[in-house]
Amino acid sequence: xxxxTARYGQPDPHEPVVHELxxxxxxxxxxxxxxxVRRAEDGTWRGRLLFGPDDATVAPATAEIFYGPSETDLWExxxxxxxxxxxxxxxxxxx
Numbered sequence: 700x701x702x703x704t705a706r707y708g709q710p711d712p713h714e715p716v717v718h719e720l721x722x723x724x725x726x727x728x729x730x731x732x733x734x735x736v737r738r739a740e741d742g743t744w745r746g747r748l749l750f751g752p753d754d755a756t757v758a759p760a761t762a763e764i765f766y767g768p769s770e771t772d773l774w775e776x777x778x779x780x781x782x783x784x785x786x787x788x789x790x791x792x793x794x
Contacts, residue, residue: 723785744773750789759792
């Protein structure tokens, strides 16, 4: 019978995890895009986009517009976005 693997050092799924996404090009400049993913208290997965460099004190961000019953479902929603959608989201939070 296979044994369960020990998971030492695994992050708490309720703590947000930041993932780097490909940058977008806006006004001739590249803008960094990051996805912040967390597991909510109800067990669902939620995510929001952050724009700009890591060291920005206040980065433009969306609300938690990504949702999925599993982390895989959330990532499918993110992958379905096209670059022009991400650019429009950036413009909407930048203003």
